[in-house]
Amino acid sequence: PSNYGIQSAYTIKISSLYAVGCYGNFIWRNGIHEQIIGGHLTLNLNDSTSSAFSVGTAYRVGDALLPNLALGVGRNKFAFFYEFNISRAVVYHRPAFELSYTRNL
Numbered sequence: 001p002s003n004y005g006i007q008s009a010y011t012i013k014i015s016s017l018y019a020v021g022c023y024g025n026f027i028w029r030n031g032i033h034e035q036i037i038g039g040h041l042t043l044n045l046n047d048s049t050s051s052a053f054s055v056g057t058a059y060r061v062g063d064a065l066l067p068n069l070a071l072g073v074g075r076n077k078f079a080f081f082y083e084f085n086i087s088r089a090v091v092y093h094r095p096a097f098e099l100s101y102t103r104n105l
Helices: none
Strands: 003-013 018-029 032-046 051-060 064-073 076-085 096-103
Touching: 032 064
Parallel strands: none
Antiparallel strands: 003 018, 018 032, 032 051, 051 064, 064 076, 076 096
C-alpha cells in the first residue's frame, strides 16, 4: 500500500495578544484522497504560564466543516473538534466530535 502526505502550517503574531494561523493536510492513500485546509485565531492569555485560547475552523474538501476550540497551558494543550458533514454522498448525516490532549516535549 502506498501512503503519501504533505502537512504545512504557518502562524503569525498580529499583536502582543493575538496570532492568526493557517494549515493544510493533504493525504493520498491507496486511491483515497483527503485534503483539509483551515485557520485559527489565538488569544494569548498570560505570558508567565504560556496560556492561550484558540478558535478556528477547517474544511475537509467536499466532505465536512470542522470547527474547533483549544486551550493551551504551558506545554499542554486541550482541544475540542466537531464535525459537520456537508457531503451529499453520505448516507447518514451523523456529526462527530473529538477531544484531544497534546504535550510538547
